[in-house]
Amino acid sequence: MNTIIRKTDVENIDMDIIKEAGDVIRHGGLVAFPTETVYGLGADGMDATASAKIYAAKGRPSDNPLILHIADLETLDKIASEIPKKAKLLMDKFWPGPMTLIFKKKAEVPYGTTGGLETVAVRYPEHPVALELIKAAGTPIAAPSANTSGRPSPTKAEHVIEDMDGKIDMILDGGQVGIGIESTIVDVTQDIPMILRPGYITKAMVEEVVGEVSVDKVVQAKSIEELGGDYAPKAPGMKYKHYAPKAELTMFEGDVNKVIEVINRKTAEDELDGEKVGIIATDESKHLYKSGRVVSIGSRKDEESIARGLYGILRDFDDMGVDVIYSETFYDDNLGQAIMNRLIKAAGYKIIAVDGE
Numbered sequence: 001m002n003t004i005i006r007k008t009d010v011e012n013i014d015m016d017i018i019k020e021a022g023d024v025i026r027h028g029g030l031v032a033f034p035t036e037t038v039y040g041l042g043a044d045g046m047d048a049t050a051s052a053k054i055y056a057a058k059g060r061p062s063d064n065p066l067i068l069h070i071a072d073l074e075t076l077d078k079i080a081s082e083i084p085k086k087a088k089l090l091m092d093k094f095w096p097g098p099m100t101l102i103f104k105k106k107a108e109v110p111y112g113t114t115g116g117l118e119t120v121a122v123r124y125p126e127h128p129v130a131l132e133l134i135k136a137a138g139t140p141i142a143a144p145s146a147n148t149s150g151r152p153s154p155t156k157a158e159h160v161i162e163d164m165d166g167k168i169d170m171i172l173d174g175g176q177v178g179i180g181i182e183s184t185i186v187d188v189t190q191d192i193p194m195i196l197r198p199g200y201i202t203k204a205m206v207e208e209v210v211g212e213v214s215v216d217k218v219v220q221a222k223s224i225e226e227l228g229g230d231y232a233p234k235a236p237g238m239k240y241k242h243y244a245p246k247a248e249l250t251m252f253e254g255d256v257n258k259v260i261e262v263i264n265r266k267t268a269e270d271e272l273d274g275e276k277v278g279i280i281a282t283d284e285s286k287h288l289y290k291s292g293r294v295v296s297i298g299s300r301k302d303e304e305s306i307a308r309g310l311y312g313i314l315r316d317f318d319d320m321g322v323d324v325i326y327s328e329t330f331y332d333d334n335l336g337q338a339i340m341n342r343l344i345k346a347a348g349y350k351i352i353a354v355d356g357e
């Protein structure tokens, strides 16, 4: 398949391009597009045949449901059978924006979009290109992140091209996204809302609006054992190894100076064995590493810069062809919870404590 790539200025959107992309979706095709979090891979979410193409292009397991993206609140009434009071409060505060809400679905939403579930995930994004595309398509757009299943999510069009060129109809290039990690997912079908996936909107921000909030225990687990053998995450996608670079990623936890010392030692050993080592450092620590391909993920003083840099760095290491990657860890409160959640999953739960060494 020949994938059409169209650049569009976010401030001054070319409506001819949007119309062309909207037509592709209307006719059951696939269009990748920018949102404020990551790039999405969109299809008509009310058409099971169109959604099926998303699973094929990504190599995504069919039990992993898709998020429906809307551009006005009227459309929500067509897909959600019940909108609880706490959901309304969250919508008032955070929509449009990086929050996905789980509702009971209406019969019209195909099981092919919800992975067979009776619930549907809905997001009202804030990105102007995403909003115009949804309006032009005239239908809720089902869109997962536009990466091959298991790879880091795309934060710029080049990442989408790497994974999807030749597999989808069109890519809308709206440049680098602003946030860099996926939306916060909140299940509002239960009385106490539950965070299924942390994101830019933190637990504290959600609590401020609806009071008590719970967090699915997979979100905070630092080892698979911690979860117990048969615990299934509430968001099916959270069970897969994810966001993973090609090289094995190991995280080191503890006092930063000790962490740096250990990473320096391990890097020297690996290089003697002829291995190429990538190191995830910060603006504050990068000059303290003695060898390896050292890349700063951002500044510890600015968590948003770390979120923005995360997936791009993992892909850059793939391009450099490193054999192993060593990373520092980050505080896991506020936005740090989402950052650590993604890094731990990318590392396949490989975290080594260095305290007491």
Ligand code: TXA
Pocket (backbone or CB within 6 Å): 035, 037, 038, 039, 040, 041, 064, 065, 066, 067, 100, 102, 114, 117, 119, 120, 121, 123, 143, 144, 145, 146, 181, 182, 183, 184, 185, 196, 197, 234, 235, 236, 237, 238
């Ligand atoms: O920021 C985002 O949310 C991006 C952009 C493109 O909007 N989308 C995204 O989609 O991250 P995806 O498919 O990569 O992740 C969606 C997550 C998966 O873990 C999936 O299992 C979960 O949402 N999910 C979808 N529908 C669900 C449902 N009905 N109940 C529970 N979890 C659901």
Ligand code: MG
Pocket (backbone or CB within 6 Å): 144, 145, 153
């Ligand atoms: Mg994804």
